[in-house]
Amino acid sequence: MKHMHVTSGSCAYDVVAGAGAWHALQTLAPDGYSSRFVLTEEQLWKRWGRKFLRGSGLRHLRTIFVPAGETSKSVRMAERVAGALLEGGADRRSLLVAFGGGVIGDLGGFVASTYMRGIDYVQAPTTVVAQVDSAIGGKTAVNVGAMKNLVGTFYPPRLVISDPTVLATLDTRAFRSGLYEVVKHAILAGERLFGELESNLELMRPSQAEALGPLLAHAALVKVEVVCADEREAGLRRVLNLGHTFGHAFEEVTHYRRFLHGEAVAWGLLAAMRLAERIEVLGPHDAARIRSLVRRVGPLPPIRDLAPGRILGLLPRDKKAVGGRVHWILPERVGKMLIEANVPPAHVRAALLDTQRAGQHA
Amino acid sequence: MKHMHVTSGSCAYDVVAGAGAWHALQTLAPDGYSSRFVLTEEQLWKRWGRKFLRGSGLRHLRTIFVPAGETSKSVRMAERVAGALLEGGADRRSLLVAFGGGVIGDLGGFVASTYMRGIDYVQAPTTVVAQVDSAIGGKTAVNVGAMKNLVGTFYPPRLVISDPTVLATLDTRAFRSGLYEVVKHAILAGERLFGELESNLELMRPSQAEALGPLLAHAALVKVEVVCADEREAGLRRVLNLGHTFGHAFEEVTHYRRFLHGEAVAWGLLAAMRLAERIEVLGPHDAARIRSLVRRVGPLPPIRDLAPGRILGLLPRDKKAVGGRVHWILPERVGKMLIEANVPPAHVRAALLDTQRAGQHA
Numbered sequence: 157m158k159h160m161h162v163t164s165g166s167c168a169y170d171v172v173a174g175a176g177a178w179h180a181l182q183t184l185a186p187d188g189y190s191s192r193f194v195l196t197e198e199q200l201w202k203r204w205g206r207k208f209l210r211g212s213g214l215r216h217l218r219t220i221f222v223p224a225g226e227t228s229k230s231v232r233m234a235e236r237v238a239g240a241l242l243e244g245g246a247d248r249r250s251l252l253v254a255f256g257g258g259v260i261g262d263l264g265g266f267v268a269s270t271y272m273r274g275i276d277y278v279q280a281p282t283t284v285v286a287q288v289d290s291a292i293g294g295k296t297a298v299n300v301g302a303m304k305n306l307v308g309t310f311y312p313p314r315l316v317i318s319d320p321t322v323l324a325t326l327d328t329r330a331f332r333s334g335l336y337e338v339v340k341h342a343i344l345a346g347e348r349l350f351g352e353l354e355s356n357l358e359l360m361r362p363s364q365a366e367a368l369g370p371l372l373a374h375a376a377l378v379k380v381e382v383v384c385a386d387e388r389e390a391g392l393r394r395v396l397n398l399g400h401t402f403g404h405a406f407e408e409v410t411h412y413r414r415f416l417h418g419e420a421v422a423w424g425l426l427a428a429m430r431l432a433e434r435i436e437v438l439g440p441h442d443a444a445r446i447r448s449l450v451r452r453v454g455p456l457p458p459i460r461d462l463a464p465g466r467i468l469g470l471l472p473r474d475k476k477a478v479g480g481r482v483h484w485i486l487p488e489r490v491g492k493m494l495i496e497a498n499v500p501p502a503h504v505r506a507a508l509l510d511t512q513r514a515g516q517h518a
Numbered sequence: 519m520k521h522m523h524v525t526s527g528s529c530a531y532d533v534v535a536g537a538g539a540w541h542a543l544q545t546l547a548p549d550g551y552s553s554r555f556v557l558t559e560e561q562l563w564k565r566w567g568r569k570f571l572r573g574s575g576l577r578h579l580r581t582i583f584v585p586a587g588e589t590s591k592s593v594r595m596a597e598r599v600a601g602a603l604l605e606g607g608a609d610r611r612s613l614l615v616a617f618g619g620g621v622i623g624d625l626g627g628f629v630a631s632t633y634m635r636g637i638d639y640v641q642a643p644t645t646v647v648a649q650v651d652s653a654i655g656g657k658t659a660v661n662v663g664a665m666k667n668l669v670g671t672f673y674p675p676r677l678v679i680s681d682p683t684v685l686a687t688l689d690t691r692a693f694r695s696g697l698y699e700v701v702k703h704a705i706l707a708g709e710r711l712f713g714e715l716e717s718n719l720e721l722m723r724p725s726q727a728e729a730l731g732p733l734l735a736h737a738a739l740v741k742v743e744v745v746c747a748d749e750r751e752a753g754l755r756r757v758l759n760l761g762h763t764f765g766h767a768f769e770e771v772t773h774y775r776r777f778l779h780g781e782a783v784a785w786g787l788l789a790a791m792r793l794a795e796r797i798e799v800l801g802p803h804d805a806a807r808i809r810s811l812v813r814r815v816g817p818l819p820p821i822r823d824l825a826p827g828r829i830l831g832l833l834p835r836d837k838k839a840v841g842g843r844v845h846w847i848l849p850e851r852v853g854k855m856l857i858e859a860n861v862p863p864a865h866v867r868a869a870l871l872d873t874q875r876a877g878q879h880a
Binding site: 231232234235236239242269270271273274295297300301303306308309310333386 | 593595596601631633634635659663667668672
């Protein structure tokens with residue numbers, strides 16, 4: 157089991173990853189809270205709730221269920237969860253555990269950050285992407301209309317506990333979607349994690365908690381290190397946005413119906429590689445290596461039918477855009493990123509078209 | 519004009535109070551923001567918008583209107599304002615000015631704190647209570663159902679600019695409602711402000727900006743000082759809750775329809791004095807002085823018809839309650855408060871009944 161410690165600005169908390177991680181909840185002395193709530197999805201809780209209770213040692217836990225899926229990540233649902241906390245008697249010294257994937261984590265974190273102006277919460281992520289990425293770093297959010305994460309807060313959890321055992325019930329597609337984020341972390345991190353993935357990608361299966369554990373912990377560490385250096389995303393943290401500028405646009409233009417988040421990021425990574433090559437930031441050898449690893453994860457839903465003009469029109473609306481100008485995160489090589497605000501629109505368009513064309517062979 | 523500087527934990531900003539305060543907005547170099555928005559009410563803006571623009575020197579400002587009244591302080595309205603910001607092209611470097619009373623300030627602060635995880639905002643309060651209290655301190659909130667301020671954040675404004683000139687169009691009742699909060703501040707602050715109020719209460723009229731200016735600035739300073747010492751309400755800041763425990767219950771039991779906030783606080787102050795006398799924390803002379811000053815502000819809507827059991831039942835639901843136990847803020851004398859968690863329920867009930875009985879002569 158890997159213990160990692162996040163220290164960043166006003167926050168400090170532990171990320172515990174590996175089989176048995178749930179037990180680390182005892183370090184918070186949960187019985188000392190005035191009440192304890194878990195936010196989760198009913199099916200997930202039916203399958204894993206008893207194991208989680210046994211593993212974490214939590215007692216007198218009240219459950220708040222939200223429907224599975226992205227539609228739960230709404231302002232309205234945040235209000236309903238706050239109402240459920242109130243009904244359950246939650247006060248400022250109550251604890252909320254977010255037990256689920258990215259939707260539960262983002263929603264739970266947002267509710268915790270705003271309920272009575274902030275209560276303690278714990279992230280217990282149950283998907284690959286949540287374990288290596290979204291549960292770490294204290295960013296919370298809900299969507300407004302088609303605009304993903306428009307409303308949110310910076311609010312660190314008290315603890316993140318990631319047990320890979322729970323991944324066994326992920327379906328293949330959801331699992332792979334998370335692996336794309338692991339690939340993204342590897343591109344950011346450098347040769348060690350990237351090489352590990354190149355060698356062992358085919359061993360990564362939902363039920364292989366023992367094989368997954370160390371690799372996911374390593375990927376989580378990438379996020380921890382970036383977050384420690386830059387909690388508020390003023391600089392370094394922006395590298396985590398690699399692949400997300402195009403990725404968000406792919407999701408938005410398909411109304412979040414075609415891609416899982418990681419799949420859109422995978423396409424975003426491929427497009428960012430094209431762009432980095434075009435403006436001669438990234439050499440063809442590294443570009444090919446990265447492309448190959450992304451492709452090996454599995455098949456992706458198509459993008460070639462998407463109207464390029466609509467995708468390009470969405471880019472300046474990305475939250476990371478400043479005054480309508482996109483700051484591109486582009487790799488120079490595995491392990492070294494560049495932030496570039498002066499990319500000619502013609503290159504952006506060409507990179508997108510290249511990616512869409514290449515995509516027909518996916 | 520009075521300049522006050524709030525420094526507290528992670529935040530530092532100026533509170534500028536007095537005629538001409540709006541001009542201080544220029545210290546933020548507002549033209550440097552990618553765009554500028556004002557959140558306000560249409561009637562208020564019609565009356566004061568041009569003067570505000572002239573006074574503040576703001577240019578290229580987009581207005582977002584919300585309906586007047588407490589119902590705008592909702593999660594749904596926060597979502598709508600976020601949507602309006604998005605439609606207007608707001609990004610992370612946009613500025614939001616909250617121009618209005620407590621509702622606008624709380625709602626605007628909440629939206630600013632959560633829009634793209636936080637943008638800069640300025641409080642330009644236009645009511646007495648907002649100028650001396652709610653606009654200062656970085657507490658933002660919206661209501662959920664009948665539960666006032668259930669959802670909110672701690673998020674400091676970049677600046678607070680309070681010009682008393684704008685109070686001229688307040689109706690008498692709204693103006694008086696704010697004066698009760700000034701009285702509360704005077705009880706907290708000590709003899710100087712309290713004596714000032716005792717001597718000059720009848721001079722306090724909406725149109726008397728010159729007389730109001732220094733006194734309101736003094737009252738605002740009380741809030742600044744408490745906030746500087748304790749941003750997150752762990753300790754000292756709780757004294758600001760004087761009169762609010764009963765006050766919130768009076769508001770809630772009447773579904774926020776009978777009392778203006780300050781009026782409910784006035785009754786809450788009277789009840790807290792009764793309670794402090796009953797448990798022999800406050801002497802009869804000081805109790806009588808405080809009661810007399812509260813009464814001199816003006817008539818209050820009745821409370822004697824309210825069911826005591828329902829009011830008492832709401833007290834443990836106050837946000838400041840911990841594990842169902844109310845921490846009472848009670849004066850020992852003008853200028854010295856006590857925080858007491860062990861008040862026998864029989865005394866609380868008796869203090870309420872005393873206040874309701876005395877209230878029939880109001």
